[in-house]
Amino acid sequence: MFTEHAKVMKALAAAGEIVGRKKLQKMIYIAKKLQFPFYEKFNFHFYGPYSEELTCRIEELCDLGFLHEMKEKKGGYFQYRYTLTEAGIQFLNHYDLDMPYLRECMQDMNEQNSRFLELVSTVLYFEHLPKEEVKEKVFLLKSKQRYTEEEVEQAYNYIEQLRAKVKNEVRA
Amino acid sequence: MxxxxxxxxxxxxxxxxxxxxxxxxxxxxxxxxxxxxxxxxxxxxxxxxxxxxxxxxxxxxxxxxxxxxxxxxxxxxxxxxxxxxxxxxxxxxxxxxxxxxxxxxxxxxxxxxxxxxxxxxxxxxxxxxxxxxxxxxxxxxxxxxxxxxxxxxxxxxxxxxxxxxxxxxxxxxxxxxxxxxxxxxxxxxxxFDMERILRVMRPREDQVVIKRSGMHAVEDYIMSRYQMYWQVYFHPVTRSAEVILTKILHRAKRLYEEGYEFQTKPIHFYSFFTGTVELQDYLQLDEAVILFYFQQWQHERDAILSDLCRRFVNRHLFKYVEFNPTNEQMTKLIELTGLFKKAGIDPEYYLVVDSSSDLPYDFYRPGEEGERLPIYLLMPNGELRELSRESVLVDAISGKRRTDHKLYFPADFIYDFSTKRTTKKKIIEILEG
Missing domain, CATH: 1.10.3210.10 (Hypothetical protein af1432)
Structure with a gap:
């Protein structure tokens, strides 16, 4: 019970502080696509893959005092920062979750900016399509973000890097 | 053509x-x-x-x-x-x-x-x-x-x-x-007044927006969404039925994997149990099919499957207590799990926590920039304003988080003191404590 909550907390514990809900959403989605066992359901939304279930789970964790949410004004809008609390760390001790190499991937993703993670998650969302079609989707659906061909290539490379990270670590 | x-x-x-x-x-x-x-x-x-x-x-x-x-x-x-x-x-x-x-x-x-x-x-x-x-x-x-x-x-x-x-x-x-x-x-x-909302909807390049003059109709819609969420979609009795239904499916799958001989063979479920569902298998299923199996499985030899099916068919549902998984409560949950086992009630099927995040419904939250698209009002000067920034009412209900967790259990089993009386008394003490 509460295993799915604990997995999200483990991801946050691995990442340290995550700045921005969008970033958090994209990080969990990418981790899920890397075959980490997250079962939140994601759909494609205006800003790429998004999970209402994850949003609700994060709210629950904040309400329970396991996550600290800091709301700060940034320009004309609000941004949220998330960190695990002491109570959250204690709660996590109830679970023996075997999610090897999650830490490396979460930390790596946390170093990227949310705009890039939005692109990476969009590429992953359409990865069943040929690369040219994926590019077409990105340029059509994300026209306002003005991603370049080079950035899409970087996204593909980054996905490979993350996958290699998981595979290499698995072999080790 | x-x-x-x-x-x-x-x-x-x-x-x-x-x-x-x-x-x-x-x-x-x-x-x-x-x-x-x-x-x-x-x-x-x-x-x-x-x-x-x-x-x-x-x-x-x-x-x-x-x-x-x-x-x-x-x-x-x-x-x-x-x-x-x-x-x-x-x-x-x-x-x-x-x-x-x-x-x-x-x-x-x-x-x-x-x-x-x-x-x-x-x-x-x-x-x-x-x-x-x-x-x-x-x-x-x-x-x-x-x-x-x-x-x-x-x-x-x-x-x-x-x-x-x-x-x-x-x-x-x-x-x-x-x-x-x-x-x-x-x-x-x-x-809520849908006719009014339709009349004030306006197309924009990327989305539908609402004329400012229609804000009160939208407030009504948001209130209705909020009320329906808590009063209907998240009703604790409905969740109890959902919990039992989920456990029936888990139990049937487990029995199939263990080679149990069903009296009524779950042929419509085979591809679901083995993770090989094709579109045609999926389209064969409807509620009449599912309820037929539940009706039949009431008479299976497996005590857990038959009991859960009887509960679902006859609306003999689980009771619940509020449960917040603080560290103290989690310790109690672990204790309860042990006591359920001792009382001969399998906690895997009879002690279940259900959370608000388990539901496929949501209520309105303006969210963060770039998180998901909020409702925009079209102001008389052509500017777009997010709804909760204009509406005090929406701001009030969307700004407050409200989540919920309940612990479900079969009260009839627990209050049956014909067996394991002391253990069950201890369970009740914890549940009522």
Missing amino acids: AYPGGQLSEEKVFKDPVHRYIHVRDKVIWDLIGTKEFQRLRRIKQLGTTYLTFHGAEHSRFNHSLGVYEIIRRIIDDVFVGREHWDHSERLLCLCAALLHDLGHGPFSHSFEKVFRLDHEDFTQAIILGDTEVNAVLRRVSDDFPKKVAEVIAKTYPNKLVVSLISSQIDADRMDYLLRDAYYTGVSYGN
Whole structure:
């Protein structure tokens, strides 16, 4: 019970502080696509893959005092920062979750900016399509973000890097 | 082109308790309604197990799908036509996507998806794009038409205005299900002035926005969404039925994996148990099939399966206590798990926590920039303002978080002191403490 909550907390514990809900959403989605066992359901939304279930789970964790949410004004809008609390760390001790190499991937993703993670998650969302079609989707659906061909290539490379990270670590 | 002119010689209407009449003039819509995949939706309830709490809630996904279609038809034909940003060549695409948006739902789909790790949206895509009657009808419009309809429903169609009509924070889907669910459950708080909202909707490049003068109608819609969430969708008794249903599916799967000899063999479930579900297997299932098995499994030799089925069929549901998984409560939960085992009540099936995040419904939150698209008001000067920044009422209810966890258990087992009296007394002490 509460295993799915604990997995999200483990991801946050691995990442340290995550700045921005969008970033958090994209990080969990990418981790899920890397075959980490997250079962939140994601759909494609205006800003790429998004999970209402994850949003609700994060709210629950904040309400329970396991996550600290800091709301700060940034320009004309609000941004949220998330960190695990002491109570959250204690709660996590109830679970023996075997999610090897999650830490490396979460930390790596946390170093990227949310705009890039939005692109990476969009590429992953359409990865069943040929690369040219994926590019077409990105340029059509994300026209306002003005991603370049080079950035899409970087996204593909980054996905490979993350996958290699998981595979290499698995072999080790 | 198999739909010359595309119109029926005479308009058809369906009587509908929510919208009074549902009007069909396009032949493609009429033909889609007649397909076996769409007719299947008559056999799937819109609200799953809610009928065990609100006995009127027997309406189907068929009713709802027609309702969503009708709302979109009114928006397009009565409000959007001729307005800037609206491309009228997208009309038929919108109507088809509205009608078919829930096509992949299965019986009690929320529990099914959870247990078997499925997604009804994948099946919606598979029905629209696969070898089906629906696909054959759509292809008569044009070869790429099924793909376009599938993209609108998957929210990956390039025209975001079209997508937002079907799926956004104030879309035809939500408006229909709130009104319809309120009507059939018999509750009064789900109502809002939809006609007014439709009249103040305006197309913009990427989304539908609401004229500032219509803010109070939208406030009503937000309140209704909030009330329906807590009073109907998240009703603790409905959740109890859902918990039992989920546990029946888990138990049947486990027994199958262990080679148990079912008296009534679950042939319709085999591909679900083995994770090899094909579209045709999926389409075979409806609620009548599921309830047939539950009816039969009441007489299985396996005590857990038969008990859970009896509970579901006879509405002999689990009781609950509020449960907040603080570290102290988690220690109690561990203790309870041990005591349940000691009392001979398998905690895997009879001690269940259910959380608000387990539900497929949500209420309005403005969120963070770039998180998801909020509702925008169109101000008289042409500026767009997020709803909660203008409405004190929406700001008040969307700014407060409210989450919920409940611990479900079979009270009749616990209060049966004919066996394991001391252990059960201890369980009650913890549950009531």
